[in-house]
Amino acid sequence: MKEKIVLIENRLKELIPKNSSYQKVLFEAASYSLLSSGKRLRPLLVLATVEAFNKNIDLALDPAISLELIHTYSLIHDDLPCMDDDDFRRGKPSLHKAYPEWLAVLTGDYLLTYAFEIITNAKNLADTKKVKLIRALTKYSGGDGLIAGQVIDLSYEGKEIDFEKLKFMHLNKTAKLFLAAIEFGCIISDATNDTTNKFVEFAKNMGLAFQFFDDISDYDDKKSSDITKNKATAPAILGIEKAKAFALDLQKRALDILKSLSYNTSFLEEITSKMT
Amino acid sequence: MKEKIVLIENRLKELIPKNSSYQKVLFEAASYSLLSSGKRLRPLLVLATVEAFNKNIDLALDPAISLELIHTYSLIHDDLPCMDDDDFRRGKPSLHKAYPEWLAVLTGDYLLTYAFEIITNAKNLADTKKVKLIRALTKYSGGDGLIAGQVIDLSYEGKEIDFEKLKFMHLNKTAKLFLAAIEFGCIISDATNDTTNKFVEFAKNMGLAFQFFDDISDYDDKKSSDITKNKATAPAILGIEKAKAFALDLQKRALDILKSLSYNTSFLEEITSKMT
Numbered sequence: 001m002k003e004k005i006v007l008i009e010n011r012l013k014e015l016i017p018k019n020s021s022y023q024k025v026l027f028e029a030a031s032y033s034l035l036s037s038g039k040r041l042r043p044l045l046v047l048a049t050v051e052a053f054n055k056n057i058d059l060a061l062d063p064a065i066s067l068e069l070i071h072t073y074s075l076i077h078d079d080l081p082c083m084d085d086d087d088f089r090r091g092k093p094s095l096h097k098a099y100p101e102w103l104a105v106l107t108g109d110y111l112l113t114y115a116f117e118i119i120t121n122a123k124n125l126a127d128t129k130k131v132k133l134i135r136a137l138t139k140y141s142g143g144d145g146l147i148a149g150q151v152i153d154l155s156y157e158g159k160e161i162d163f164e165k166l167k168f169m170h171l172n173k174t175a176k177l178f179l180a181a182i183e184f185g186c187i188i189s190d191a192t193n194d195t196t197n198k199f200v201e202f203a204k205n206m207g208l209a210f211q212f213f214d215d216i217s218d219y220d221d222k223k224s225s226d227i228t229k230n231k232a233t234a235p236a237i238l239g240i241e242k243a244k245a246f247a248l249d250l251q252k253r254a255l256d257i258l259k260s261l262s263y264n265t266s267f268l269e270e271i272t273s274k275m276t
Numbered sequence: 277m278k279e280k281i282v283l284i285e286n287r288l289k290e291l292i293p294k295n296s297s298y299q300k301v302l303f304e305a306a307s308y309s310l311l312s313s314g315k316r317l318r319p320l321l322v323l324a325t326v327e328a329f330n331k332n333i334d335l336a337l338d339p340a341i342s343l344e345l346i347h348t349y350s351l352i353h354d355d356l357p358c359m360d361d362d363d364f365r366r367g368k369p370s371l372h373k374a375y376p377e378w379l380a381v382l383t384g385d386y387l388l389t390y391a392f393e394i395i396t397n398a399k400n401l402a403d404t405k406k407v408k409l410i411r412a413l414t415k416y417s418g419g420d421g422l423i424a425g426q427v428i429d430l431s432y433e434g435k436e437i438d439f440e441k442l443k444f445m446h447l448n449k450t451a452k453l454f455l456a457a458i459e460f461g462c463i464i465s466d467a468t469n470d471t472t473n474k475f476v477e478f479a480k481n482m483g484l485a486f487q488f489f490d491d492i493s494d495y496d497d498k499k500s501s502d503i504t505k506n507k508a509t510a511p512a513i514l515g516i517e518k519a520k521a522f523a524l525d526l527q528k529r530a531l532d533i534l535k536s537l538s539y540n541t542s543f544l545e546e547i548t549s550k551m552t
Binding site: 017019021022023025026027030073077080081082083096100101102103105106108109110112113114116117120121127128130131134135137138139141142143144147148150151152154155165168 | 295297302303353356359372376379384385388389390397403404407410413414418420423424427428431
């Protein structure tokens, strides 16, 4: 896994423009957020899926990076004072604390736009695949995906929410970018629709499990701003024991799907097993 | 021109999702901003360019709409308290005044993402053209385009700026989306690179002229928040007479380029002439 993270980190660094014109500060701010210590889970999932099909991961690197840009833009905007108002992110001041707030808004907009540009310029991918990748990215990160998750999260802050709404929120806010990652891998590897559907079903269980484990870990640590703000979390709604059982069940389902597939899914299994 | 605006307005209404799930408020907010009384100048320029090549404007409608979405997202984010802090837009409360501020941020993000989705789903356009359109859109609206213009605008608020920086700002913040519109029309119409370059040169002069006339009109009316905030404008830097002469010269250059082209540019001429 380590050498793949190095590959991702190096390509990320290469892709940030070194522009010295009037807007230089924009690229500095983008570096500040992109090059902090992320787990790079979404790009890793793209590479792991391409590896499952025994395809060349070099083909997948730039599309994988685009998902890290989308994830990072969503964190930058999510941290803003009018959103979650978080002063820290990945162990350092959030972008709007390190730079002016207006620049944090614009850096998010820039990363969102640049994610699409990177896909259009990816080497050795046919235009048909690029269009499929971009369509998938908009589907999972737009108004029926990531952004829908944010809307429900903020709509219900401080209000009672039931388990169905919580799952809708977690599915959209967290799992959908995992679905995007897995579907990216399938598109790049020319997987059939049927195979893609199975991989995407894996991603749904895996992505939800990830967010449930994250809720549980925050609950155990009592560290998260989600807890202090009384945000909806799985342990708050289900109780800690039920929440843990639910997360483990989702993880098991995800692993079972992988086992049922006749592909080289060992790296996907490793990522899924390490979540707890 | 009127029937084309009706075409654009109707397609805009069709394209806003009528979704009744938890994120319904997102699409309501998007309608609020999209369906206010805009001039629809950017989509009109796409249609006018396609008409110059005697191509079917139906092919261009959805890509044209995507530019209106990009323009609208940029206005929504621009109006935010941490940016220009404008309470009114197009004669009614700005989005963050009519809805919670967090929803204004997310609606901007949604429109930006949805613009790309609309291009991927445009009917009767080859994938090669879709990729070209998306690449052009990111080039003109990203960190070397619209967003660069915003960065310099906010970086220099309340500070002295010279005429070169003002032109850089106006070129990026305003003219670049006009360039995108004209290049969209050229891509859809299979124009050669040489012809495209000439049309883009027209758009550069035309887009700059538009922003100079806008500065001058605000100065004459003393109505704009740009004036009350002491933002950099052409009349403030050059004096009103010189600014007017400069704008007229840009407009004349734009019209001269159109006249030099052997295409049916009457609609482009009409739009350019009406700017004053």
